[in-house]
Amino acid sequence: MKLRPLPRSFFSRDPRRVAHELLGKLLIRNRGKRVLAGRIVEAEAYLGESDPAAHAASGMTERNRVLFGPPGHAYVYFIYGQYFCLNVSCQPEGEAGCVLFRALEPIAGLKEMVRARGLRASDGEASRKKLTTGPSRLCQAMGITRARDNGKDLTSPRSGLWIADDGFRRRRITRTPRVGIKKAERLRYVIEGNVFVSGR
DNA sequence: TTATAGATTGCCT
DNA sequence: GGCAATCTATAAT
Numbered sequence: 001m002k003l004r005p006l007p008r009s010f011f012s013r014d015p016r017r018v019a020h021e022l023l024g025k026l027l028i029r030n031r032g033k034r035v036l037a038g039r040i041v042e043a044e045a046y047l048g049e050s051d052p053a054a055h056a057a058s059g060m061t062e063r064n065r066v067l068f069g070p071p072g073h074a075y076v077y078f079i080y081g082q083y084f085c086l087n088v089s090c091q092p093e094g095e096a097g098c099v100l101f102r103a104l105e106p107i108a109g110l111k112e113m114v115r116a117r118g119l120r121a122s123d124g125e126a127s128r129k130k131l132t133t134g135p136s137r138l139c140q141a142m143g144i145t146r147a148r149d150n151g152k153d154l155t156s157p158r159s160g161l162w163i164a165d166d167g168f169r170r171r172r173i174t175r176t177p178r179v180g181i182k183k184a185e186r187l188r189y190v191i192e193g194n195v196f197v198s199g200r
Numbered sequence: 201t202t203a204t205a206g207a208t209t210g211c212c213t
Numbered sequence: 214g215g216c217a218a219t220c221t222a223t224a225a226t
Contacts, residue, residue, distance in 0.1 A: 044218070053218075063211065080219050081208030087218090100218060136219050180218055 003028070003164040008155050011071035015045035015090040015097040019189045022088075022163070024170030027104060029142045030160045036112055036142050038104025038132050039168065041194040044178045045187040046087070048096035053181045056096030066151050067096040074161060076139075076150040083136035086144050088154050088163070102179070102188070104132035105196040106141070113141040134198045 006025065011018055022040050029036040046054040055064045055077065066075040067089055075087040075098055087098040106113055113131050114121055117140050132138040139145070144161070152159045172192040179188065179198070190197045 046218075055218080058212080061212080077218085078210070079217060081210080081217095083219050085218060102218085130220095134219070140220095178218070 001166050003166055005155050005157055006072075006163045006165060008070070008072045011088060011090050011155070012092050013071075013090060015047060015099050016187060018088075018090050019043040019045040019099045019187070020173060022099060023173055023189055023191050024168050026107065026164045026166055026168075027101065027138075027142070028157075028162055028164055029109075029144075030157070031112075031143065034109060034112060036109035037107040038138065038142070039107055040101060040103075040163075041105050041191045042101075042103035042197045043189050044100040044102055045189070046098050046100060047187075048091065053178065054096070054098075056098075060096075064096075067098055069093060069151075072153060072155040074144075074149050074152040074154055076144060076146040078146055079136070084139040084145055085135040086139055086149070100135060101138060102135050103190075103196050103198045104138045104141075105194060106131050116143055117141050129195060133196050 022043050025040050026037050027040060048056050056067045060068045066073050070093045071089050073089045075089055076084055079085055086101045089098050091097040119127050132141045149161055152161050154163050156162060170191050174190050174192045175186040176188045177186055
């Protein structure tokens with residue numbers, strides 16, 4: 001399997017375009033000799049300061065500064081007192097915008113993911129499906145935290161967290177409203193029929 | 201199968 | 214002080 005990192009130019013575009021084209025790509029975590037990988041099956045676009053639901057809505061703060069930096073970098077935020085969510089910055093430097101990773105299909109490092117999620121190998125299919133289905137679940141499975149990963153360059157394998165094209169060609173893509181957002185724009189992108197897409 | 205409550209921190213008004 | 218781009222367990226149907 002040949003893995004090619006996505007170039008920075010891929011992310012220097014409108015988040016809607018990036019979210020759509022990210023489906024089917026791989027999110028890869030290298031931890032020492034171990035490799036964790038999942039295929040992106042669900043993502044949401046968040047626009048810049050014009051998007052009231054985006055963290056960038058009211059300008060740059062200490063928390064969201066990555067969103068205004070160069071494209072292709074990890075924006076990890078802490079939510080509900082106990083969870084993390086992973087985004088990748090989009091648009092040229094100076095302009096905000098990002099894509100939220102909402103669900104992966106586990107590809108490599110399943111045993112590690114099971115352990116990181118606090119499950120047991122014997123837990124069965126129902127819980128196996130919940131391994132990386134949901135923005136905070138996938139962060140748990142891949143060991144993504146704000147302290148460790150916020151600001152990392154996702155276009156470089158050397159950062160230990162990166163995005164690759166392995167030649168996979170996704171099938172049909174559906175658009176729906178974003179999860180937990182009142183304004184009902186269809187900025188959520190999912191691979192149609194994929195079992196690992198999150199609920200709602 | 202769906203509905204609801206509770207967890208628990210830090211960001212922003 | 215209010216509440217969030219969530220998840221889990223438990224209860225009700």
